[in-house]
Amino acid sequence: MPLALIALAIGAFGIGTTEFVIMGLLPRIAGDYGVSIPSAGLLVTGYALGVVVGAPLMTALGTRIGRKTMLMLLMGLFTAGNLLSAFAPSFPVMLAGRIVTSLAHGAFFGIGSVVAADLVAPQKKAGAIATMFTGLTVANIVGVPLGTFIGQAVGWRATFAGVAALGVLGLLGIARLVPAMPRAEGAHLRRELTAFRNPQVLLAMAMTVLGFGGVFAAITYIAPMMTNVTGYAEGSVTWLLVLFGVGMFLGNLLGGRYADRKLMPMLYTTLGGLAVVLALFTLTAHNKVAAAVTVLLVGALGFATVPPLQKRVLDQAHGAPTLASAVNIGAFNLGNALAAWLGGMVITAGLGYTAPNWVGAVLAGAALLLAFWSAALERRTPGRVTAAAVPAAAPVPAHH
Numbered sequence: 337m338p339l340a341l342i343a344l345a346i347g348a349f350g351i352g353t354t355e356f357v358i359m360g361l362l363p364r365i366a367g368d369y370g371v372s373i374p375s376a377g378l379l380v381t382g383y384a385l386g387v388v389v390g391a392p393l394m395t396a397l398g399t400r401i402g403r404k405t406m407l408m409l410l411m412g413l414f415t416a417g418n419l420l421s422a423f424a425p426s427f428p429v430m431l432a433g434r435i436v437t438s439l440a441h442g443a444f445f446g447i448g449s450v451v452a453a454d455l456v457a458p459q460k461k462a463g464a465i466a467t468m469f470t471g472l473t474v475a476n477i478v479g480v481p482l483g484t485f486i487g488q489a490v491g492w493r494a495t496f497a498g499v500a501a502l503g504v505l506g507l508l509g510i511a512r513l514v515p516a517m518p519r520a521e522g523a524h525l526r527r528e529l530t531a532f533r534n535p536q537v538l539l540a541m542a543m544t545v546l547g548f549g550g551v552f553a554a555i556t557y558i559a560p561m562m563t564n565v566t567g568y569a570e571g572s573v574t575w576l577l578v579l580f581g582v583g584m585f586l587g588n589l590l591g592g593r594y595a596d597r598k599l600m601p602m603l604y605t606t607l608g609g610l611a612v613v614l615a616l617f618t619l620t621a622h623n624k625v626a627a628a629v630t631v632l633l634v635g636a637l638g639f640a641t642v643p644p645l646q647k648r649v650l651d652q653a654h655g656a657p658t659l660a661s662a663v664n665i666g667a668f669n670l671g672n673a674l675a676a677w678l679g680g681m682v683i684t685a686g687l688g689y690t691a692p693n694w695v696g697a698v699l700a701g702a703a704l705l706l707a708f709w710s711a712a713l714e715r716r717t718p719g720r721v722t723a724a725a726v727p728a729a730a731p732v733p734a735h736h
Contacts, residue, residue, distance in 0.1 A: 338455045341464060343506075343513035344448045345471030347411055350502035351441055352475030353483055354418055355383065356581075357499070358434075360484035360573045361492045362559055368492070369427040373560055374680035379434050380556050381680075384673030386435040391442025391666030395659050403447050404514045408507055410447075414440040415503030422496035433496075442669065445469075446662025449646055451514070462599075462647040466592025469642055473588045476581025476635070484574045536652040537660055539710040541667040544645045547607050547703035549671025550614055551638035553696030555580065556676040558631070561689040566627045576631050583635025588642060595644035602644050603707045610637040611700035617693040642668075675699060 358365075358379055366376035398406035417437025424430035445468075452464040479502070487495040554561075562568045562576055587606075594602045613633045620626035646664060653660035679692030 340455060340514045341452055341467045343509040344407075344452060344468040345474075346509040347407070347444060347448070347506035348468055348471030349475045349479060350411075350471075350499060350506045351414065351444060352472035353479030353502060354414075354437055354496070354499045355441065355472075356476055356480045356555075356577070357483035357487070357495060358383070359555060359558055360480065360577055361487040361495065362557075363563075363570070364487060364492050365430070369430070371427055373557070374684050375427075377556060377676050377680045379431060380552070380676040381673045382431050383434045383438040383441075384552075384669035384671075384676065386438030387442040387669035388666040388673065390439030391446055391662040391669075392659060394439060394443035395446055395662040398443060398447065399659075402516065403451055404510065404516055406447055407444060407451075407510050407514065410440040410444045411503055411507035411510060413437075414444070415500050415507070418496050418500035418503060422493050422500060438669070442665040443662050445665040446659075449650065449661045449665075453650060460596065461650070462595040462643045463592045465646050465650075466588050466595075466643040469588050469592075469639075470585070473581060473585040473639060476584050477578055478581075480581060481574045481578045484577060488571065488574070534652050536710060536714065537649055539706055539713070540645055540648045540652060541664050543603070543607075543703045543706045543710070544641075544649075544664055544667040545671040545674065545703075546699045546706065547610065547641050547645070547671070548638060548668045549675040550610055550696035550698075550700030550703070551634055551675075552672040553675035553679045553692045553699060554614055554617055554634060556672075556679055557683065557689060557692050561621060561692075562627065565621050565689050566624055568624065568627075576628060579628055579632045580635040583632040583637075584639040587636035587638065587640035590636075591640035591643040595647050599644045599648060600707065600711050603641060604704065606637050606640040606644075607700055607704040607707055610634070610641075611697050611704060613637060614693050614700055615697035617696075618690045621690045621693070671699070 362373060362376050362379070365379065366373050369376070394406075394410065398409075414437055417433050417435075417440070419433075420436055421430055421433030424433050448468050449465050452468045453461040456464040479499075483495040483498065486498065558576065558580075559570075559573045562573055563570055568576065591602065591606070613630060617627075617630050617634070620630040646661065649660050649664040675692070675696060678695045682691035682695060683689060685691075
C-alpha cells in the first residue's frame with residue numbers, strides 16, 4: 337500500500353475521534369449545560385446532519401482545485417470547529433462548533449476514498465479504502481477511549497482541544513505524504529451529478545443510511561444504557577468504547593478483504609447479522625458480559641459494511657465518482673442523525689434506554705431488504721452502463 341494512505345489514515349483518526357468521543361461524554365456535557373440527555377443527543381444529530389450537508393457542498397466547492405489542496409483545507413476547517421467546541425460558552429455555541437467540524441467530515445472521506453482507490457490497482461481498491469478507514473477504527477480503540485478518560489478526569493473541553501491538535505497533525509501529514517494529485521481532467525459539478533442517474537448508486541446510498549443508522553441507534557446512547565441498565569460504573573464506558581473500536585477495526589479489515597472478492601454476499605451477511613445482534617441487545621444489555629460481547633459485535637458487523645458500500649458506490653458511479661463518494665459518506669451520517677433522533681424519541685416516550693436497540697434492528701433489516709432488491713435489479717439489467725454512460729475521466733497516475 338502507498339505511503340500516502342498513512343496520511344489519509346491520520347486525518348481519519350482525528351475525524352473518528354471527534355465523531356465518536358461525544359458518546360462517552362454525553363452525560364457530562366448535558367450536566368454542564370443543564371440540558372437533558374436526549375437534548376444533548378442533538379450534538380450527535382447536528383454533527384451527522386452537518387456531514388450530510390457538508391459532503392456535497394464542500395466537494396462541489398473543491399471541484400476546481402486539486403484534491404490534495406482540498407484535503408488540507410478540510411483539515412483546517414476541522415481544527416477550527418473543534419477549537420470552537422472546546423471553548424463554547426453555551427450549548428448552542430457547542431452545537432455550532434460540532435456543525436462546523438462536521439462540514440469537513442464527508443468531503444474528506446469522500447475525496448480521500450477516491451484518492452486511495454486511485455493509488456492502487458483495480459483489484460485492491462476496497463482494501464485501499466479500508467486502509468484509510470483504519471484510522472477511523474483505530475480512533476475508536478485509542479482516540480475515543482483516551483478522549484473519554486480525559487473528559488471524565490479533566491473535563492470534556494480538554495478533549496476537544498486535544499482533538500483540534502490532531503487536526504493540525506493530520507494537516508501536516510497530508511502536506512508531507514500525499515502526492516500532488518491534479519484535478520481529474522474534465523471534472524466539474526455537472527458531470528459529477530450524472531452519477532445520481534444510476535438507481536444502483538441511490539440504492540447503495542439508501543443501504544448506507546439504514547445499515548449504519550442501525551449501529552448509531554444503539555451506540556449513541558451507550559453511556560446511559562450501560563450505566564442505568566447494565567450496571568456498569570461511568571468509568572467503564574471508556575473500556576466498552578474500546579471494545580466497540582476493536583470490533584470496528586476487525587470489521588473494517590474483513591469488509592475490505594471480502595468486498596474485493598464477493599461484495600454483495602458480504603453485505604447480506606453483515607446486514608443480516610447486524611439486525612439480529614441489535615435485536616438481541618435488548619436482552620443482553622441486562623448482563624455485563626453479554627452486553628460487552630454485543631458491543632464488540634455491533635462494531636464489527638456495522639463497520640464491515642463500510643468498505644463494500646463505499647466501493648459499490650465508486651463502482652456504480654464510474655467516471656464521476658468524487659461527489660457520489662462524498663455524498664455516500666453523508667449518507668452514513670444521515671443514518672446516524674436519523675437513528676440518534678429516533679433513539680431519543682423512544683427514550684423520551686418512556687420505553688427505556690434499551691429501546692433504541694429495536695430501532696437499530698429494524699433499520700438494519702430494512703437495509704438488508706434493499707441489498708436483495710439491488711442485486712435483483714442488477715441481475716435483470718446486467719449490461720447497464722454506470723454513471724449515465726459518461727466516459728471515465730483520465731486516470732490519475734498511481735504513486736507508490
